Amino acid sequence: MxxxxxxxxxxxxxxxALxxxxxxxxxAIDDGISWTVEVMNDTLLSVPFILFVLVIAGLAYYAKTGRKVFKKEGLKKGLGLALFVILGFLLIYGMGYWKEAMQTTTLVLVSTLIALILGIPFGILSAKNKTADAIIRPILDFMQTMPAFVYLIPAIFFFSVGNTPGVIATVIFSLPPAVRLTSLGIKNVQKDVIEAGRAFGATENQILFKIQLPLAMPTILAGVNQVILLALSMVVIASMVGAKGLGSIVYQGIQQNNIAKGFESGLGIVILAIVLDRITQSFANKK
Incomplete structure:
Protein backbone atom coordinates (compact mmCIF):
# COMPACT_ATOMS: atom_id res chain seq x y z
CA MET A 1 0.00 0.00 0.00
CA ALA A 17 16.47 21.43 12.63
CA LEU A 18 16.37 21.38 16.44
CA ALA A 28 24.85 22.48 28.01
CA ILE A 29 22.12 20.06 29.11
CA ASP A 30 24.42 17.11 28.46
CA ASP A 31 27.24 18.65 30.49
CA GLY A 32 24.90 19.61 33.35
CA ILE A 33 23.27 16.19 33.65
CA SER A 34 26.58 14.33 33.28
CA TRP A 35 28.20 16.48 35.98
CA THR A 36 25.23 16.01 38.34
CA VAL A 37 25.20 12.23 37.84
CA GLU A 38 28.96 11.95 38.39
CA VAL A 39 28.96 14.11 41.53
CA MET A 40 25.98 12.33 43.08
CA ASN A 41 27.36 8.91 42.20
CA ASP A 42 30.78 9.73 43.67
CA THR A 43 29.08 11.09 46.80
CA LEU A 44 27.02 7.93 47.33
CA LEU A 45 30.01 5.66 46.73
CA SER A 46 32.16 7.69 49.13
CA VAL A 47 29.81 6.88 52.02
CA PRO A 48 30.94 3.73 53.88
CA PHE A 49 28.61 0.82 53.22
CA ILE A 50 27.68 0.23 56.88
CA LEU A 51 26.92 3.91 57.47
CA PHE A 52 24.78 4.09 54.31
CA VAL A 53 22.77 1.03 55.32
CA LEU A 54 22.21 2.33 58.86
CA VAL A 55 21.09 5.76 57.61
CA ILE A 56 18.60 4.32 55.09
CA ALA A 57 17.34 1.77 57.64
CA GLY A 58 16.85 4.60 60.16
CA LEU A 59 15.04 6.69 57.56
CA ALA A 60 12.81 3.72 56.69
CA TYR A 61 12.07 3.15 60.38
CA TYR A 62 11.19 6.80 60.95
CA ALA A 63 9.06 6.97 57.77
CA LYS A 64 7.04 4.00 58.99
CA THR A 65 6.68 5.02 62.64
CA GLY A 66 6.69 8.83 62.62
CA ARG A 67 6.22 10.15 66.14
CA LYS A 68 5.69 6.65 67.53
CA VAL A 69 9.39 5.79 67.26
CA PHE A 70 9.73 4.29 70.73
CA LYS A 71 6.18 3.07 71.19
CA LYS A 72 5.18 -0.58 70.84
CA GLU A 73 2.93 0.16 67.88
CA GLY A 74 5.75 1.98 66.10
CA LEU A 75 8.23 -0.81 66.77
CA LYS A 76 6.00 -3.37 65.06
CA LYS A 77 5.59 -1.21 61.97
CA GLY A 78 9.12 0.08 61.62
CA LEU A 79 11.34 -2.86 62.51
CA GLY A 80 10.13 -5.02 59.62
CA LEU A 81 10.97 -2.41 56.98
CA ALA A 82 14.29 -1.49 58.63
CA LEU A 83 15.27 -5.17 58.77
CA PHE A 84 14.34 -5.61 55.10
CA VAL A 85 16.54 -2.63 54.17
CA ILE A 86 19.52 -4.08 56.05
CA LEU A 87 19.14 -7.62 54.69
CA GLY A 88 18.37 -6.41 51.15
CA PHE A 89 21.40 -4.13 50.98
CA LEU A 90 23.62 -6.82 52.51
CA LEU A 91 22.45 -9.19 49.76
CA ILE A 92 23.26 -6.66 47.02
CA TYR A 93 26.68 -6.02 48.58
CA GLY A 94 27.35 -9.73 48.96
CA MET A 95 26.51 -10.39 45.29
CA GLY A 96 29.10 -7.75 44.31
CA TYR A 97 26.71 -5.24 42.77
CA TRP A 98 26.91 -2.40 45.30
CA LYS A 99 28.61 0.01 42.87
CA GLU A 100 26.02 -0.71 40.19
CA ALA A 101 23.23 -0.32 42.75
CA MET A 102 24.50 3.17 43.63
CA GLN A 103 24.73 4.04 39.93
CA THR A 104 21.11 2.96 39.50
CA THR A 105 20.10 4.96 42.59
CA THR A 106 21.84 8.01 41.15
CA LEU A 107 20.04 7.63 37.82
CA VAL A 108 16.68 7.31 39.58
CA LEU A 109 17.29 10.25 41.95
CA VAL A 110 18.50 12.62 39.21
CA SER A 111 15.63 11.64 36.91
CA THR A 112 13.11 12.00 39.73
CA LEU A 113 14.48 15.40 40.72
CA ILE A 114 14.25 16.73 37.15
CA ALA A 115 10.77 15.22 36.69
CA LEU A 116 9.54 16.92 39.88
CA ILE A 117 11.13 20.27 39.01
CA LEU A 118 9.25 20.17 35.69
CA GLY A 119 6.13 18.28 36.76
CA ILE A 120 5.00 20.13 39.90
CA PRO A 121 4.86 23.61 38.27
CA PHE A 122 2.97 22.17 35.29
CA GLY A 123 0.62 20.39 37.71
CA ILE A 124 -0.05 23.69 39.48
CA LEU A 125 -0.65 25.41 36.15
CA SER A 126 -3.01 22.63 35.07
CA ALA A 127 -5.01 22.94 38.29
CA LYS A 128 -5.22 26.72 38.10
CA ASN A 129 -5.90 27.26 34.39
CA LYS A 130 -8.55 25.35 32.41
CA THR A 131 -7.00 26.24 29.05
CA ALA A 132 -3.59 24.98 30.18
CA ASP A 133 -5.24 21.83 31.55
CA ALA A 134 -6.91 21.18 28.19
CA ILE A 135 -3.52 21.45 26.47
CA ILE A 136 -1.46 19.53 29.04
CA ARG A 137 -3.77 16.51 29.39
CA PRO A 138 -3.44 15.24 25.77
CA ILE A 139 0.33 15.73 25.94
CA LEU A 140 0.47 13.61 29.10
CA ASP A 141 -1.70 10.96 27.46
CA PHE A 142 0.72 10.89 24.53
CA MET A 143 3.74 10.61 26.85
CA GLN A 144 2.20 7.74 28.82
CA THR A 145 1.03 5.69 25.85
CA MET A 146 4.09 6.12 23.61
CA PRO A 147 6.37 3.03 23.91
CA ALA A 148 9.35 3.82 26.13
CA PHE A 149 11.84 2.65 23.48
CA VAL A 150 10.73 5.47 21.17
CA TYR A 151 12.09 8.06 23.63
CA LEU A 152 15.57 6.63 23.17
CA ILE A 153 15.75 7.67 19.50
CA PRO A 154 15.70 11.49 19.93
CA ALA A 155 17.65 11.14 23.20
CA ILE A 156 20.52 9.43 21.36
CA PHE A 157 20.25 11.91 18.47
CA PHE A 158 20.63 14.95 20.72
CA PHE A 159 22.98 13.55 23.41
CA SER A 160 24.82 10.57 21.84
CA VAL A 161 25.23 7.66 24.31
CA GLY A 162 25.84 7.65 28.05
CA ASN A 163 23.94 8.59 31.17
CA THR A 164 22.34 11.73 29.72
CA PRO A 165 20.07 10.09 27.11
CA GLY A 166 19.09 7.52 29.75
CA VAL A 167 18.14 10.28 32.18
CA ILE A 168 16.23 12.24 29.51
CA ALA A 169 14.24 9.18 28.38
CA THR A 170 13.52 8.30 32.03
CA VAL A 171 12.33 11.84 32.79
CA ILE A 172 9.93 11.84 29.82
CA PHE A 173 8.55 8.44 30.81
CA SER A 174 8.13 9.23 34.52
CA LEU A 175 6.99 12.88 34.29
CA PRO A 176 3.18 12.43 33.80
CA PRO A 177 2.34 11.18 37.34
CA ALA A 178 4.04 14.22 38.87
CA VAL A 179 1.88 16.55 36.76
CA ARG A 180 -1.37 14.61 37.14
CA LEU A 181 -1.22 14.02 40.89
CA THR A 182 -0.09 17.57 41.66
CA SER A 183 -3.03 18.89 39.67
CA LEU A 184 -5.41 16.37 41.28
CA GLY A 185 -4.24 17.21 44.79
CA ILE A 186 -4.76 20.95 44.31
CA LYS A 187 -8.16 20.47 42.65
CA ASN A 188 -9.34 18.30 45.54
CA VAL A 189 -8.66 20.93 48.20
CA GLN A 190 -12.03 21.88 49.68
CA LYS A 191 -13.47 25.09 48.28
CA ASP A 192 -14.64 26.36 51.67
CA VAL A 193 -11.06 26.27 52.98
CA ILE A 194 -9.91 28.39 50.03
CA GLU A 195 -12.81 30.79 50.50
CA ALA A 196 -11.94 31.10 54.18
CA GLY A 197 -8.41 32.08 53.19
CA ARG A 198 -9.69 34.71 50.80
CA ALA A 199 -12.07 36.01 53.47
CA PHE A 200 -9.09 36.62 55.77
CA GLY A 201 -7.34 38.62 53.02
CA ALA A 202 -4.89 35.99 51.73
CA THR A 203 -3.41 36.62 48.28
CA GLU A 204 -3.50 33.97 45.55
CA ASN A 205 0.16 33.10 46.20
CA GLN A 206 -0.51 32.73 49.92
CA ILE A 207 -3.52 30.52 49.20
CA LEU A 208 -1.38 28.37 46.91
CA PHE A 209 1.68 27.98 49.16
CA LYS A 210 0.01 28.05 52.59
CA ILE A 211 -3.30 26.29 51.92
CA GLN A 212 -3.47 24.34 48.66
CA LEU A 213 0.02 22.84 48.47
CA PRO A 214 0.16 21.76 52.15
CA LEU A 215 -3.28 20.13 51.92
CA ALA A 216 -2.39 18.53 48.57
CA MET A 217 0.96 17.24 49.86
CA PRO A 218 -0.15 13.60 50.47
CA THR A 219 -1.35 13.37 46.85
CA ILE A 220 1.81 15.08 45.56
CA LEU A 221 3.96 12.64 47.55
CA ALA A 222 2.00 9.77 46.03
CA GLY A 223 3.01 11.26 42.68
CA VAL A 224 6.66 11.30 43.82
CA ASN A 225 6.30 7.62 44.69
CA GLN A 226 4.96 6.85 41.19
CA VAL A 227 7.73 8.88 39.53
CA ILE A 228 10.39 6.90 41.41
CA LEU A 229 8.86 3.53 40.47
CA LEU A 230 8.51 4.49 36.81
CA ALA A 231 12.12 5.73 36.80
CA LEU A 232 13.25 2.38 38.20
CA SER A 233 11.25 0.54 35.55
CA MET A 234 13.31 2.39 32.91
CA VAL A 235 16.79 1.45 34.13
CA VAL A 236 17.13 -1.60 31.85
CA ILE A 237 15.88 0.33 28.80
CA ALA A 238 18.17 3.26 29.66
CA SER A 239 21.13 0.85 29.77
CA MET A 240 20.67 0.26 26.04
CA VAL A 241 21.92 3.80 25.40
CA GLY A 242 24.87 3.58 27.78
CA ALA A 243 23.37 4.34 31.21
CA LYS A 244 25.32 2.58 33.94
CA GLY A 245 23.99 0.54 36.83
CA LEU A 246 22.10 -2.66 37.52
CA GLY A 247 20.14 -2.21 34.29
CA SER A 248 23.33 -2.60 32.26
CA ILE A 249 24.09 -5.86 34.10
CA VAL A 250 20.59 -7.14 33.26
CA TYR A 251 21.16 -6.16 29.63
CA GLN A 252 24.50 -7.98 29.62
CA GLY A 253 22.77 -11.06 31.03
CA ILE A 254 20.27 -10.93 28.16
CA GLN A 255 23.00 -10.55 25.54
CA GLN A 256 25.15 -13.32 27.02
CA ASN A 257 22.18 -15.58 27.90
CA ASN A 258 23.55 -15.54 31.46
CA ILE A 259 20.66 -16.46 33.74
CA ALA A 260 22.64 -15.99 36.97
CA LYS A 261 23.81 -12.48 36.11
CA GLY A 262 20.37 -11.43 34.89
CA PHE A 263 18.56 -12.80 37.95
CA GLU A 264 20.98 -11.32 40.51
CA SER A 265 20.98 -7.83 38.99
CA GLY A 266 17.21 -7.98 38.50
CA LEU A 267 16.81 -8.94 42.16
CA GLY A 268 18.92 -5.91 43.07
CA ILE A 269 16.55 -3.64 41.15
CA VAL A 270 13.57 -5.23 42.93
CA ILE A 271 15.16 -4.59 46.35
CA LEU A 272 15.85 -0.93 45.48
CA ALA A 273 12.30 -0.54 44.17
CA ILE A 274 10.73 -1.97 47.33
CA VAL A 275 12.89 0.17 49.63
CA LEU A 276 12.21 3.41 47.74
CA ASP A 277 8.52 2.56 47.36
CA ARG A 278 7.94 1.77 51.04
CA ILE A 279 9.81 4.84 52.28
CA THR A 280 8.10 7.33 49.96
CA GLN A 281 4.73 5.64 50.43
CA SER A 282 5.07 5.88 54.22
CA PHE A 283 5.79 9.61 54.01
CA ALA A 284 2.87 10.07 51.60
CA ASN A 285 0.47 8.30 53.97
CA LYS A 286 1.29 10.53 56.94
CA LYS A 287 -1.40 13.02 57.88
Whole structure:
Protein backbone atom coordinates (compact mmCIF):
# COMPACT_ATOMS: atom_id res chain seq x y z
CA MET A 1 0.00 0.00 0.00
CA UNK A 2 1.34 3.40 -1.01
CA UNK A 3 2.00 5.93 1.71
CA UNK A 4 -0.23 8.99 1.51
CA UNK A 5 1.11 10.87 4.52
CA UNK A 6 4.83 10.62 5.26
CA UNK A 7 4.58 11.97 8.80
CA UNK A 8 7.87 10.49 9.97
CA UNK A 9 9.77 12.44 7.30
CA UNK A 10 8.51 15.76 8.64
CA UNK A 11 9.23 14.78 12.23
CA UNK A 12 12.77 13.81 11.21
CA UNK A 13 13.25 17.21 9.51
CA UNK A 14 12.01 18.96 12.64
CA UNK A 15 14.40 17.03 14.90
CA UNK A 16 17.30 17.72 12.55
CA ALA A 17 16.47 21.43 12.63
CA LEU A 18 16.37 21.38 16.44
CA UNK A 19 19.73 19.63 16.59
CA UNK A 20 21.38 22.06 14.17
CA UNK A 21 19.96 25.31 15.58
CA UNK A 22 20.09 24.56 19.31
CA UNK A 23 23.24 22.44 19.58
CA UNK A 24 24.64 24.77 22.27
CA UNK A 25 21.60 24.12 24.48
CA UNK A 26 21.82 20.34 24.05
CA UNK A 27 25.52 20.43 24.88
CA ALA A 28 24.85 22.48 28.01
CA ILE A 29 22.12 20.06 29.11
CA ASP A 30 24.42 17.11 28.46
CA ASP A 31 27.24 18.65 30.49
CA GLY A 32 24.90 19.61 33.35
CA ILE A 33 23.27 16.19 33.65
CA SER A 34 26.58 14.33 33.28
CA TRP A 35 28.20 16.48 35.98
CA THR A 36 25.23 16.01 38.34
CA VAL A 37 25.20 12.23 37.84
CA GLU A 38 28.96 11.95 38.39
CA VAL A 39 28.96 14.11 41.53
CA MET A 40 25.98 12.33 43.08
CA ASN A 41 27.36 8.91 42.20
CA ASP A 42 30.78 9.73 43.67
CA THR A 43 29.08 11.09 46.80
CA LEU A 44 27.02 7.93 47.33
CA LEU A 45 30.01 5.66 46.73
CA SER A 46 32.16 7.69 49.13
CA VAL A 47 29.81 6.88 52.02
CA PRO A 48 30.94 3.73 53.88
CA PHE A 49 28.61 0.82 53.22
CA ILE A 50 27.68 0.23 56.88
CA LEU A 51 26.92 3.91 57.47
CA PHE A 52 24.78 4.09 54.31
CA VAL A 53 22.77 1.03 55.32
CA LEU A 54 22.21 2.33 58.86
CA VAL A 55 21.09 5.76 57.61
CA ILE A 56 18.60 4.32 55.09
CA ALA A 57 17.34 1.77 57.64
CA GLY A 58 16.85 4.60 60.16
CA LEU A 59 15.04 6.69 57.56
CA ALA A 60 12.81 3.72 56.69
CA TYR A 61 12.07 3.15 60.38
CA TYR A 62 11.19 6.80 60.95
CA ALA A 63 9.06 6.97 57.77
CA LYS A 64 7.04 4.00 58.99
CA THR A 65 6.68 5.02 62.64
CA GLY A 66 6.69 8.83 62.62
CA ARG A 67 6.22 10.15 66.14
CA LYS A 68 5.69 6.65 67.53
CA VAL A 69 9.39 5.79 67.26
CA PHE A 70 9.73 4.29 70.73
CA LYS A 71 6.18 3.07 71.19
CA LYS A 72 5.18 -0.58 70.84
CA GLU A 73 2.93 0.16 67.88
CA GLY A 74 5.75 1.98 66.10
CA LEU A 75 8.23 -0.81 66.77
CA LYS A 76 6.00 -3.37 65.06
CA LYS A 77 5.59 -1.21 61.97
CA GLY A 78 9.12 0.08 61.62
CA LEU A 79 11.34 -2.86 62.51
CA GLY A 80 10.13 -5.02 59.62
CA LEU A 81 10.97 -2.41 56.98
CA ALA A 82 14.29 -1.49 58.63
CA LEU A 83 15.27 -5.17 58.77
CA PHE A 84 14.34 -5.61 55.10
CA VAL A 85 16.54 -2.63 54.17
CA ILE A 86 19.52 -4.08 56.05
CA LEU A 87 19.14 -7.62 54.69
CA GLY A 88 18.37 -6.41 51.15
CA PHE A 89 21.40 -4.13 50.98
CA LEU A 90 23.62 -6.82 52.51
CA LEU A 91 22.45 -9.19 49.76
CA ILE A 92 23.26 -6.66 47.02
CA TYR A 93 26.68 -6.02 48.58
CA GLY A 94 27.35 -9.73 48.96
CA MET A 95 26.51 -10.39 45.29
CA GLY A 96 29.10 -7.75 44.31
CA TYR A 97 26.71 -5.24 42.77
CA TRP A 98 26.91 -2.40 45.30
CA LYS A 99 28.61 0.01 42.87
CA GLU A 100 26.02 -0.71 40.19
CA ALA A 101 23.23 -0.32 42.75
CA MET A 102 24.50 3.17 43.63
CA GLN A 103 24.73 4.04 39.93
CA THR A 104 21.11 2.96 39.50
CA THR A 105 20.10 4.96 42.59
CA THR A 106 21.84 8.01 41.15
CA LEU A 107 20.04 7.63 37.82
CA VAL A 108 16.68 7.31 39.58
CA LEU A 109 17.29 10.25 41.95
CA VAL A 110 18.50 12.62 39.21
CA SER A 111 15.63 11.64 36.91
CA THR A 112 13.11 12.00 39.73
CA LEU A 113 14.48 15.40 40.72
CA ILE A 114 14.25 16.73 37.15
CA ALA A 115 10.77 15.22 36.69
CA LEU A 116 9.54 16.92 39.88
CA ILE A 117 11.13 20.27 39.01
CA LEU A 118 9.25 20.17 35.69
CA GLY A 119 6.13 18.28 36.76
CA ILE A 120 5.00 20.13 39.90
CA PRO A 121 4.86 23.61 38.27
CA PHE A 122 2.97 22.17 35.29
CA GLY A 123 0.62 20.39 37.71
CA ILE A 124 -0.05 23.69 39.48
CA LEU A 125 -0.65 25.41 36.15
CA SER A 126 -3.01 22.63 35.07
CA ALA A 127 -5.01 22.94 38.29
CA LYS A 128 -5.22 26.72 38.10
CA ASN A 129 -5.90 27.26 34.39
CA LYS A 130 -8.55 25.35 32.41
CA THR A 131 -7.00 26.24 29.05
CA ALA A 132 -3.59 24.98 30.18
CA ASP A 133 -5.24 21.83 31.55
CA ALA A 134 -6.91 21.18 28.19
CA ILE A 135 -3.52 21.45 26.47
CA ILE A 136 -1.46 19.53 29.04
CA ARG A 137 -3.77 16.51 29.39
CA PRO A 138 -3.44 15.24 25.77
CA ILE A 139 0.33 15.73 25.94
CA LEU A 140 0.47 13.61 29.10
CA ASP A 141 -1.70 10.96 27.46
CA PHE A 142 0.72 10.89 24.53
CA MET A 143 3.74 10.61 26.85
CA GLN A 144 2.20 7.74 28.82
CA THR A 145 1.03 5.69 25.85
CA MET A 146 4.09 6.12 23.61
CA PRO A 147 6.37 3.03 23.91
CA ALA A 148 9.35 3.82 26.13
CA PHE A 149 11.84 2.65 23.48
CA VAL A 150 10.73 5.47 21.17
CA TYR A 151 12.09 8.06 23.63
CA LEU A 152 15.57 6.63 23.17
CA ILE A 153 15.75 7.67 19.50
CA PRO A 154 15.70 11.49 19.93
CA ALA A 155 17.65 11.14 23.20
CA ILE A 156 20.52 9.43 21.36
CA PHE A 157 20.25 11.91 18.47
CA PHE A 158 20.63 14.95 20.72
CA PHE A 159 22.98 13.55 23.41
CA SER A 160 24.82 10.57 21.84
CA VAL A 161 25.23 7.66 24.31
CA GLY A 162 25.84 7.65 28.05
CA ASN A 163 23.94 8.59 31.17
CA THR A 164 22.34 11.73 29.72
CA PRO A 165 20.07 10.09 27.11
CA GLY A 166 19.09 7.52 29.75
CA VAL A 167 18.14 10.28 32.18
CA ILE A 168 16.23 12.24 29.51
CA ALA A 169 14.24 9.18 28.38
CA THR A 170 13.52 8.30 32.03
CA VAL A 171 12.33 11.84 32.79
CA ILE A 172 9.93 11.84 29.82
CA PHE A 173 8.55 8.44 30.81
CA SER A 174 8.13 9.23 34.52
CA LEU A 175 6.99 12.88 34.29
CA PRO A 176 3.18 12.43 33.80
CA PRO A 177 2.34 11.18 37.34
CA ALA A 178 4.04 14.22 38.87
CA VAL A 179 1.88 16.55 36.76
CA ARG A 180 -1.37 14.61 37.14
CA LEU A 181 -1.22 14.02 40.89
CA THR A 182 -0.09 17.57 41.66
CA SER A 183 -3.03 18.89 39.67
CA LEU A 184 -5.41 16.37 41.28
CA GLY A 185 -4.24 17.21 44.79
CA ILE A 186 -4.76 20.95 44.31
CA LYS A 187 -8.16 20.47 42.65
CA ASN A 188 -9.34 18.30 45.54
CA VAL A 189 -8.66 20.93 48.20
CA GLN A 190 -12.03 21.88 49.68
CA LYS A 191 -13.47 25.09 48.28
CA ASP A 192 -14.64 26.36 51.67
CA VAL A 193 -11.06 26.27 52.98
CA ILE A 194 -9.91 28.39 50.03
CA GLU A 195 -12.81 30.79 50.50
CA ALA A 196 -11.94 31.10 54.18
CA GLY A 197 -8.41 32.08 53.19
CA ARG A 198 -9.69 34.71 50.80
CA ALA A 199 -12.07 36.01 53.47
CA PHE A 200 -9.09 36.62 55.77
CA GLY A 201 -7.34 38.62 53.02
CA ALA A 202 -4.89 35.99 51.73
CA THR A 203 -3.41 36.62 48.28
CA GLU A 204 -3.50 33.97 45.55
CA ASN A 205 0.16 33.10 46.20
CA GLN A 206 -0.51 32.73 49.92
CA ILE A 207 -3.52 30.52 49.20
CA LEU A 208 -1.38 28.37 46.91
CA PHE A 209 1.68 27.98 49.16
CA LYS A 210 0.01 28.05 52.59
CA ILE A 211 -3.30 26.29 51.92
CA GLN A 212 -3.47 24.34 48.66
CA LEU A 213 0.02 22.84 48.47
CA PRO A 214 0.16 21.76 52.15
CA LEU A 215 -3.28 20.13 51.92
CA ALA A 216 -2.39 18.53 48.57
CA MET A 217 0.96 17.24 49.86
CA PRO A 218 -0.15 13.60 50.47
CA THR A 219 -1.35 13.37 46.85
CA ILE A 220 1.81 15.08 45.56
CA LEU A 221 3.96 12.64 47.55
CA ALA A 222 2.00 9.77 46.03
CA GLY A 223 3.01 11.26 42.68
CA VAL A 224 6.66 11.30 43.82
CA ASN A 225 6.30 7.62 44.69
CA GLN A 226 4.96 6.85 41.19
CA VAL A 227 7.73 8.88 39.53
CA ILE A 228 10.39 6.90 41.41
CA LEU A 229 8.86 3.53 40.47
CA LEU A 230 8.51 4.49 36.81
CA ALA A 231 12.12 5.73 36.80
CA LEU A 232 13.25 2.38 38.20
CA SER A 233 11.25 0.54 35.55
CA MET A 234 13.31 2.39 32.91
CA VAL A 235 16.79 1.45 34.13
CA VAL A 236 17.13 -1.60 31.85
CA ILE A 237 15.88 0.33 28.80
CA ALA A 238 18.17 3.26 29.66
CA SER A 239 21.13 0.85 29.77
CA MET A 240 20.67 0.26 26.04
CA VAL A 241 21.92 3.80 25.40
CA GLY A 242 24.87 3.58 27.78
CA ALA A 243 23.37 4.34 31.21
CA LYS A 244 25.32 2.58 33.94
CA GLY A 245 23.99 0.54 36.83
CA LEU A 246 22.10 -2.66 37.52
CA GLY A 247 20.14 -2.21 34.29
CA SER A 248 23.33 -2.60 32.26
CA ILE A 249 24.09 -5.86 34.10
CA VAL A 250 20.59 -7.14 33.26
CA TYR A 251 21.16 -6.16 29.63
CA GLN A 252 24.50 -7.98 29.62
CA GLY A 253 22.77 -11.06 31.03
CA ILE A 254 20.27 -10.93 28.16
CA GLN A 255 23.00 -10.55 25.54
CA GLN A 256 25.15 -13.32 27.02
CA ASN A 257 22.18 -15.58 27.90
CA ASN A 258 23.55 -15.54 31.46
CA ILE A 259 20.66 -16.46 33.74
CA ALA A 260 22.64 -15.99 36.97
CA LYS A 261 23.81 -12.48 36.11
CA GLY A 262 20.37 -11.43 34.89
CA PHE A 263 18.56 -12.80 37.95
CA GLU A 264 20.98 -11.32 40.51
CA SER A 265 20.98 -7.83 38.99
CA GLY A 266 17.21 -7.98 38.50
CA LEU A 267 16.81 -8.94 42.16
CA GLY A 268 18.92 -5.91 43.07
CA ILE A 269 16.55 -3.64 41.15
CA VAL A 270 13.57 -5.23 42.93
CA ILE A 271 15.16 -4.59 46.35
CA LEU A 272 15.85 -0.93 45.48
CA ALA A 273 12.30 -0.54 44.17
CA ILE A 274 10.73 -1.97 47.33
CA VAL A 275 12.89 0.17 49.63
CA LEU A 276 12.21 3.41 47.74
CA ASP A 277 8.52 2.56 47.36
CA ARG A 278 7.94 1.77 51.04
CA ILE A 279 9.81 4.84 52.28
CA THR A 280 8.10 7.33 49.96
CA GLN A 281 4.73 5.64 50.43
CA SER A 282 5.07 5.88 54.22
CA PHE A 283 5.79 9.61 54.01
CA ALA A 284 2.87 10.07 51.60
CA ASN A 285 0.47 8.30 53.97
CA LYS A 286 1.29 10.53 56.94
CA LYS A 287 -1.40 13.02 57.88
Missing amino acids: DRVIDLGKYIEKGIN EENFSVIWR
